[in-house]
Amino acid sequence: MEKKLSEMNYEEEGRVGSIEQDLKNKVAGMGIRVGKNLKMITKHPLSGPIVVEVDGAHTSLALSIADRITVEVKK
Amino acid sequence: MKKILLMGNPNVGKSVFFNRLTGANVIESNYPGTTVDYTKGYMKGNSEDFEIIDVPGTFSLEAKDKAEEVAVKMLEEEKGALIICVIDASKIERGLYLCLEIIEKGYSVVMALNMWDVAEDKNVQIDIEKLKNILNIPVVPTVAISGKGFKEVVLSLKKAASVEVKEIMEKVGEIK
Numbered sequence: 001m002e003k004k005l006s007e008m009n010y011e012e013e014g015r016v017g018s019i020e021q022d023l024k025n026k027v028a029g030m031g032i033r034v035g036k037n038l039k040m041i042t043k044h045p046l047s048g049p050i051v052v053e054v055d056g057a058h059t060s061l062a063l064s065i066a067d068r069i070t071v072e073v074k075k
Numbered sequence: 076m077k078k079i080l081l082m083g084n085p086n087v088g089k090s091v092f093f094n095r096l097t098g099a100n101v102i103e104s105n106y107p108g109t110t111v112d113y114t115k116g117y118m119k120g121n122s123e124d125f126e127i128i129d130v131p132g133t134f135s136l137e138a139k140d141k142a143e144e145v146a147v148k149m150l151e152e153e154k155g156a157l158i159i160c161v162i163d164a165s166k167i168e169r170g171l172y173l174c175l176e177i178i179e180k181g182y183s184v185v186m187a188l189n190m191w192d193v194a195e196d197k198n199v200q201i202d203i204e205k206l207k208n209i210l211n212i213p214v215v216p217t218v219a220i221s222g223k224g225f226k227e228v229v230l231s232l233k234k235a236a237s238v239e240v241k242e243i244m245e246k247v248g249e250i251k
Contacts, residue, residue, distance in 0.1 A: 029084075
């Protein structure tokens with residue numbers, strides 16, 4: 001099932017499906033690219049940033065950025 | 076005097092590296108973004124002296140905030156500088172991304188795989204010989220807080236050379 005990265009639940013894992021074009025280079029340096037496996041670690045309250053695990057490392061993203069990335073979630 | 080730029084992602088230990096190389100005492104703390112401006116220092120090498128610049132951490136050469144802007148600008152202004160690319164060995168992929176961007180710009184690079192002890196604890200295994208072979212630059216495992224690998228980093232500075240990305244691509248192709 002495909003959903004926005006910002007909509008993933010805790011501990012949920014998935015593979016990056018698409019990233020909005022103008023965002024691609026921005027997040028690539030943080031290890032987030034199409035086809036990468038992600039795991040949701042934390043979502044901060046009050047529309048705060050989310051933390052995902054990618055390649056064994058944690059990285060945080062603004063919610064507004066996570067809104068523009070889609071993930072194919074593993075069941 | 077030859078300049079050396081310390082570059083790498085935020086929170087990989089560049090400032091600890093800087094202190095080790097120069098004997099200075101720059102503030103270190105364990106969260107990203109401690110260095111937002113740059114710091115300069117000097118190091119005595121075997122045959123020549125170097126000016127060392129501690130550059131703020133950046134994920135890529137496409138700046139997203141003030142600290143990253145400083146980093147990218149500094150790199151552009153120091154065309155002839157040597158770069159020590161400091162990578163957190165336990166998060167090697169992100170570091171390689173930036174390092175490759177710097178190589179692509181034509182700079183002479185030495186790669187320091189810092190936090191080698193942390194990578195070992197996390198059971199991250201890195202084939203250094205293979206990396207050296209692919210990138211054709213010196214690759215040195217280091218632990219900045221204890222000083223492991225620093226002698227080798229300094230010794231390998233004269234082996235740093237700029238490499239064509241095309242050559243790297245060809246070697247990566249062979250592996251596949």
